[in-house]
Amino acid sequence: MINSSSSKKHGTDQQEISGPTAKSQRAQMGKPEESENKKRLKDVEISVPIVFGNAAFWLGKKASDYQSHKWTVYVRGATNEDLSVVVKRAVFQLHSSFNNPTRVVESAPFELSESGWGEFEIAITLYFHSDVCEKPLNLFHHLKLYPEDESGPMSTKKPVVVEFYDEIVFTEPSESFLARVQNHPAVTFPRLPAGFTLPPPVPIEDESKRNRGDTKDHPLSQWFLNFSEADELLQLAAARQQVQAHIAKLRRQISMIDGQNQQLKPPSDQ
């Protein structure tokens, strides 16, 4: 949506950026074309679908006043793919009553487990690799330990899970970033400008190392929620149809009344 509307507004065709031919826009970017890495693609965005949230297990008999639940807060790829292709590290900022409330996680899976009794807001800061983005991104998640339905019995086997789906959007990604993640399943690759070719990706050296970061076999994976955009799309499409039909009807009415009002006007003596 963002792509298409912006191109409509500015009428910029997605340009060919290959080669040393300096088009006007390129020259104005102010960066000499010495290094391929610095080239950024305008009007292109790349997104990484993620899911973040927490799973909390009640400790049951082993629960004490201060440690009633064991919980894990995490950020994972929406399809359980390895996020370390874009994320360098994740910093979880916990409540100040925890020891070392700033927890840094340097590798996937980006998660943090702790035990406690209270619910509070956790600030998750994602730092990306330098060719991806210099700026970190902040997420906020309210830790949930107790089930919605307060009357139900708490079970030690079934955790309370709260997850949110979102997508990290990188605007104007650099060429090197695009080249690196071309075929990675964690990333939603955009349509590139016509005729644009990327250099081939650098092959990943350590096969086993790569796979360890994904959460497909994560112990909590059985509790992960499924997010399907199909349902949402259907719902939205149906709603839009209703509204559009309504609009059409109203338009008819208005034009009819306009017609009637026209007839009325001449004899009006008000």
Add this chain to the structure above:
Amino acid sequence: MDAKDILGLPKTPLAITQEKKTRPQRDSQRKPDGIAREVYALTGGLAPLMPSIDASELKRRPPSSEKITWQWLPFPRSALKDNLQLYHWVRVVNGVPPAGDYSFAKYNKSVEVIRYTDEEYEKYLSDPAWTKEETDRLFDLCEQFDLRFIIIADRLLTLRTVEELKDRYYSVSRAILSSRASSSGEVAGHPLVKEPYNVSQETERKRALSMVLSQTRHQERKDAEVLAEAKRITESRMAARVAEEPNLPVTLDICPESTERDIVLGDTISPPNVQVPSAAVASSTTMMADNTSTLASLRMLWVHLRTYALEQMVQAASSSAGLRTIKRVEQALQDLGVDLKPKVPTKAVCAEHLELRKEILTLLNLQKQLQYKEAEGSSFHDSSYVDMPVTPKKSYLAVDQDRTFVPDTISFGGDRLGKREQKRKGPGRASETPSSPAHKRPRKLKASDL
């Protein structure tokens, strides 16, 4: 006792200890008279367990090992160079008066004013605007009054502004310092050398300050208006510019600052001029600027969450709508069974969501339009329907079931449509009027309606 009530504690009295005036265990009802009752009540209706001040301590005397006397003695005043001798009471311990200088002497600080010799004056310091006598006198006063230039300005017989005095003093000191120093590097760190006194800047600064201070309220308001206007212009300009070239935001930072300063420095002619063209510019760009600026600002972020992007776009789309309309849009979404914030915000879903919101806005506008038109139509008729409250503002979400059919049945003097709903209308009158007051309440849009 009241406190205990609040806490819900049992009213059992506790044991009392070593208070000198023994208080027998009283019944909780009986307390000392007067204010002390409340105080007692605070402590739970009893005396405190531990005495707060040990009464026996109060009568104790200082350790009598030392012999303390107080004597009226002169004290040394090293700060003053004259022979004035002052006296004060001194605490003497065992006949030994306290040693050392007067304890407050250390606070007698003064400014180090550099004095020049006559030769130095001849060589470096002659200035057409200043005679030697004046400069000498200036320096004397500086020393006497610790560089308080306001006082010095009054004392000097010639009429000079404070800035002129400062300028002369500081330039002379600098010149002397640099000339006395063996190398320039030595004095480069000295504050006098490092930061020279800039007369024009100072004068300007003080003038601006006095202007700001003496501004009337009216002037303040006008200034605020102009600043807001300038900000708006620069923002829309920045949005337009950034949309094309995102790599040049730096230069724009300088512009707003300079425009603001120009305006603040009180060029009274400029504000009216600035306002008129800017208003025109602002209004024409707001429309386009909304969407463009959202996109541009999102792009500037380099990285963001899609939910954030959606929020911004929704805000931009409904920026022209009032709070009521926004609430109605949300109500409509809920009735349609759509989440206000999509649970799976992918690109496609967000796009659809945004379009849906825009369509609902269109719908609401159309409904309002329809009402206006119908009100118009009925007002063309008999004035006997004065009592019909034409309140076009009260547009509601759903088009009433009956109302959808009413336009079809209105007959304005024609018989074509007169077949249906005969009893509803009078001859040649708008038949909608009986129904409309009855259905002024908003009704939810149900799926069955459509």
